[in-house]
Structure formats: C-alpha cells, structure tokens
Amino acid sequence: QWSTTSFVDETVEWLRERIGDRRAICALSGGVDSGVAAALAARAVGDQLTCVFVDNGLLRQNEADQCMAVFAEHLDMKVLKVDASQKFLEALDGVTDPEEKRRRIGRCFMEVFEEVAPSLEGADYFIQGTTYPDVIESAGDSGRHSAAATKIKTHHNVGGLPDTMKLELLDPLSFLFKDEVRAAGRVLGLPEQIVDRHPFPGPGLAVRMTGAVTPERLERLRRSDEIFISELRSAGLYQQTAQALVVLTSDKSVGVLGDFRTYEDVVALRAVDTEDWMTADWSRLPYDFLARVSNRIVNEVPGVNRVVYDISSKPPATVEWE
Ligand code: XMP
Numbered sequence: 001q002w003s004t005t006s007f008v009d010e011t012v013e014w015l016r017e018r019i020g021d022r023r024a025i026c027a028l029s030g031g032v033d034s035g036v037a038a039a040l041a042a043r044a045v046g047d048q049l050t051c052v053f054v055d056n057g058l059l060r061q062n063e064a065d066q067c068m069a070v071f072a073e074h075l076d077m078k079v080l081k082v083d084a085s086q087k088f089l090e091a092l093d094g095v096t097d098p099e100e101k102r103r104r105i106g107r108c109f110m111e112v113f114e115e116v117a118p119s120l121e122g123a124d125y126f127i128q129g130t131t132y133p134d135v136i137e138s139a140g141d142s143g144r145h146s147a148a149a150t151k152i153k154t155h156h157n158v159g160g161l162p163d164t165m166k167l168e169l170l171d172p173l174s175f176l177f178k179d180e181v182r183a184a185g186r187v188l189g190l191p192e193q194i195v196d197r198h199p200f201p202g203p204g205l206a207v208r209m210t211g212a213v214t215p216e217r218l219e220r221l222r223r224s225d226e227i228f229i230s231e232l233r234s235a236g237l238y239q240q241t242a243q244a245l246v247v248l249t250s251d252k253s254v255g256v257l258g259d260f261r262t263y264e265d266v267v268a269l270r271a272v273d274t275e276d277w278m279t280a281d282w283s284r285l286p287y288d289f290l291a292r293v294s295n296r297i298v299n300e301v302p303g304v305n306r307v308v309y310d311i312s313s314k315p316p317a318t319v320e321w322e
Contacts, residue, residue: 004183008040011172015044015127018170024125025167027113028053028079030067032190032197033129033173036181039188040172041127042077049127050078050120054112056105057085058204058218061226070191080119084112092206092213096250098322101213105203114162126167131181133276135174198243199277207322211250216303221248223301224267231293232271241283244271247310247321255298255305264305267297272319280314 019041026038028051041049051071055064064081072079091104161167173181178199185195205221206213225246232238247268255262269290274280294307310317 002180004180004187007176007180008043008184008187011040012044015041015170015172019045019048019125021048022125023048023050023120023123024127024170025049025120025123026051026127026129028067028071029129029200029202030059030063030194030197031129031200032178032185032195033131033181035071035129035190035194036185036188037127037129037172038071038077039075039185039190041170042075043188047078050080050123052113052116052120053079053081054109055081055083055085056088056108056204058088058105058206058213060200060205060229061222066193070194074191075189080116082112082116084108087112088206089213089215094212096211098207101206101322102203105206109202110162113165117162117165120165124168125170126161126165127170127172129173129181130171131173131176131178133177135171196239198238198241198245201320207320208245209248209250210321217248220265220301220303221246221267224248224297224304227296227300228269228293231289231296235286235289237285237289240273241271241285242274242277242280243319244269244283245320246270249321253306257305262305264303266306266308267301267304268308268310268321269293270310270319270321272314274314274319277319278314280319282311282313285309 024041024045026034026041026049028034028038038049038051053067068079068081071077088105088108091108092101095101095104176184182195201207205218209217209221228244228246229238232241232244238244247270249266249268251266252263253266255264271283271285272280273283290309297304297307
C-alpha cells in the first residue's frame with residue numbers, strides 16, 4: 001500500500017543519508033516535479049541545498065516572479081535566480097525548426113550552468129524531478145508507451161549538465177506518477193498553485209509558437225495564454241483539463257476593426273484530457289466559455305484578430321504543436 005506520508009518520510013531520510021554533510025543543487029522550473037524534488041531535498045538537508053532557477057525568457061506571464069516568491073520567500077529555500085532571457089533569445093534568433101529550437105535551448109541551459117558553476121562549487125549532488133513516465137520515455141520502453149510515440153520529440157528540460165561539473169544525479173521521484181507527485185507536494189506544504197499546475201514544456205513558449213521566436217511574438221502569446229488560463233481557473237475548468245495552452249500560429253488572417261481591414265495573427269486554443277500524455281482527447285469545453293476567451297483575446301491582445309479551437313486528438317496530433 002503506497003502512502004504519501006511514508007514516501008515523503010522515507011525519501012527525506014534517503015536523501016539525508018546520501019547527501020550527508022555535502023552540498024546539493026536542484027534546478028527549479030516552476031513546475032510541480034522539480035518543486036517537489038527540491039522540497040524533499042530542502043527538508044532533508046536544509047541549507048546544504050541550492051536551487052537554481054533559470055529565467056530563459058520563454059516562461060509565461062509572471063511565472064519567474066511567482067516561482068521565486070513561492071520557493072525563496074514562502075518555503076525559505078536558497079534560490080539562485082539566473083536571468084538568461086537575452087542569451088536564449090539570441091540563440092533562437094531566426095530559428096523556426098522545432099527540434100532545432102529544442103537543441104539550442106538545451107545547449108543554452110548547459111552553458112548557463114557552466115557560467116554559474118563557480119558559485120555552486122563544492123556541490124556533489126544534482127537533484128532531478130524525473131518521474132516514472134520520464135524514465136520510461138527516455139528508455140524508449142515499448143511496454144506502457146508505444147516506442148514510436150516516444151521518439152517524436154526530444155524532450156529537453158535542462159538539456160544535461162556540463163561534463164566539467166562532476167555531479168551525482170539523484171532522482172527521488174523516479175517511481176512516481178504525476179498524481180503521486182502532486183500528493184507528495186501537498187504533504188510537503190507546497191502551495192496549490194504549484195501542485196495543481198498543468199505540465200509546461202522545458203523549452204517553454206518557444207515551442208508554443210510556430211515560426212520564429214521574437215520578443216513581440218512572445219508578448220502576444222503570453223497575454224493570450226494568461227487570458228485562457230485565468231478564464232479556465234475562474235470557470236472552475238482548469239483542473240478538469242489535463243493541459244491547456246495557447247499556440248501562436250505563424251498564419252495571419254484578414255479581419256475587420258471598425259471601418260478598417262486588419263491583417264493579424266491567429267492563435268489556437270488547445271485543451272486536452274489525458275491520463276498519461278501518450279494519448280489525449282481534446283477537451284469539450286463549453287461554447288460560451290470559448291466565446292468569452294475568444295472575445296477577450298481579440299479585444300485585449302494587440303496583433304491578434306482570430307482565435308481557433310484545436311479539436312484534434314493525439315494521435316495523430318500531439319498535445320503541443322511543435
Ligand atoms: P506532446 O506534444 O509530445 O506532449 O504530445 C506530451 C507532453 O510532453 C510535454 N512536452 C515537453 N516537455 N520538454 C518537456 O519538458 C519538451 O520538449 C516537451 N515537448 C512536449 C507536453 O507539454 C505534454 O505535457
């Protein structure tokens with residue numbers, strides 16, 4: 001019988017024994033997995049843990065501030081925030097191929113870690129939030145997931161660590177499914193806004209816009225996403241969908257504003273229901289709800305004049321567009 005409390009107690013004890021009086025690092029992404037991994041490690045070794053939060057400029061509205069507020073202020077963890085937005089944006093300049101975006105982002109994460117390595121000197125352990133499905137996926141296991149489906153996208157989170165950092169990896173969540181990770185987060189006292197959060201890809205908004213990544217396009221996507229997600233929350237629909245997102249397409253469409261013709265961006269809303277993310281169905285969100293979100297986006301986000309709803313299931317589509 002799996003019990004969350006005993007998992008937390010045993011894992012904290014295991015981490016305490018493994019780390020001893022040495023130092024550990026954890027990369028926070030703002031998501032639930034890395035948050036729970038960090039909270040376990042903090043409970044185990046307190047001050048010997050340093051969390052690193054990389055703002056890659058590809059995060060959602062206020063995400064970096066929220067993450068810092070929760071972990072550094074409320075949970076009293078040592079968090080080193082690295083603002084690397086400029087670096088990531090430069091690396092992505094003009095890149096439109098989804099896999100190339102992922103490769104460049106992975107490389108940037110690695111370089112950021114290289115740059116901050118001196119301030120993390122003396123650390124021997126790197127705590128990761130890898131969960132059971134991640135382990136299976138990277139092993140290419142064809143049991144629970146189909147092998148074909150696992151090789152479609154390179155799922156980079158931090159893109160690996162530089163070789164020069166000789167760190168031993170610890171994966172306290174590697175036997176857990178998402179709902180078990182969430183349960184552990186609640187036991188550890190993480191706020192609901194972290195615990196119930198939908199998954200968000202490591203490469204962030206870069207893979208939620210087809211075409212090139214620019215500050216203007218990021219801003220348009222951020223504002224649209226903020227409207228969709230906050231409306232889902234206020235309608236009580238957020239937790240009923242497994243993942244919801246907005247895609248900024250590279251299409252433009254003709255519209256009309258007053259007496260004028262417009263030629264602006266098209267965004268797509270995407271919401272899915274799924275257990276394991278290997279297959280997913282599109283969420284049957286109420287029409288009135290979709291109408292409200294669409295009206296708000298076209299009225300409030302400059303540069304967007306059309307909203308469409310993605311009604312494709314996975315397979316053959318994937319959850320993300322890239
Ligand atoms: P797809 O689009 O492959 O998404 O159906 C399945 C789940 O994986 C997430 N995803 C990623 N997560 N790095 C990540 O950390 C990535 O490159 C990446 N690509 C997709 C996606 O958000 C969904 O939860």
